[in-house]
Amino acid sequence: KAGVTQTPRYLIKTRGQQVTLSCSPISGHRSVSWYQQTPGQGLQFLFEYFSETQRNKGNFPGRFSGRQFSNSRSEMNVSTLELGDSALYLCASTQASGYNEQFFGPGTRLTVL
């Protein structure tokens, strides 16, 4: 079974630009979560999508948004990039039952110049 995939793996953008990151979950997984990892703040929850609906959202500004498609693939978008948005963005997928673990993708490393 293929794991969680994320594209692109690396991105370099400049301040003010916008960026879209993509995540394909494990087949059959309906929940997709996004996390931001920075050296200063550690791992922080961005949002979670389940059946194309945002089920939960972390404490991030409205510049961070996401969506989920009918095939469970998810995208997150960051508009008006700031230097502080430089981070590793991790996507995780989960089966929709019980207390199952979240399986993470390899991440997208975003650098904002």
Place this chain on the structure above:
Amino acid sequence: AQKITQTQPGMFVQEKEAVTLDCTYDTSDQSYGLFWYKQPSSGEMIFLIYQGSYDEQNATEGRYSLNFQKARKSANLVISASQLGDSAMYFCAMREVSGAGSYQLTFGKGTKLSVIP
């Protein structure tokens, strides 16, 4: 208030020795899950082990075991027979099962484990 506390920023262990990574958590929920993940320098988060709050037995997965002490709110990870490939960051995380079944994880700051040959 910090929900997951990992008090060891870095640890060293001799190859083939056992090591314990500490994790304490804070929640008022009765139903929750505790996880440990390994993150090598490549960045990918690798799931290691899971413990549910209602599980009476400590979880084990190969060389990994979770020392779950509910009353003390601790969930320490024990790695037996350390290998050089175990050198990585280790994160403890908690999922509180409230709020529409959300799969949000709260992570600790991590412990960097270095295995010495």
